[in-house]
Amino acid sequence: LLNAYCMASGQRVNKEKSSIFFSKGCPEIVRNAVKGYLQVHNESLSDRYLGMPTDVGYSKKGTFKYLSDRVWDKVK
Template sequence: LLDSYCLASGQRINYDKSSIFFSRGCPQAVRDVVKNILNVHNESLSDRYLGMPTDVGHSKNGTFKYLRDRVWEKVN
């Protein structure tokens, strides 16, 4: 599927920058197989994407507090 997308769009996947996220209940054996098939070996979700946190979780107030604080500073 990814190869088809690349051929159709002319874009290329940078596997060094790519990462994958699995839910907590996903067995390690399944994780390893999927990472090998996709050729994506970085398993991380603690980063930011386009300046926004990738893992919001249940506490949205805590996660986005820094945004509210930055906007409030500019307003003041």
């Protein structure tokens, strides 16, 4: 699927910058197989992507508080 996207868009996946995140219940053998197939070996979840939090969870108010604080500071 990624190869088809790359061919159609002309974009390429930078595997050095790419990372993958698995849920807690994902078996290690599946993790290794997927990482090997995609050739992405960095397994992590970044705090932010494009300035927005990647893991929001249940507390959306707490997660996005910094955003409302920044906007409110600019309004002042």
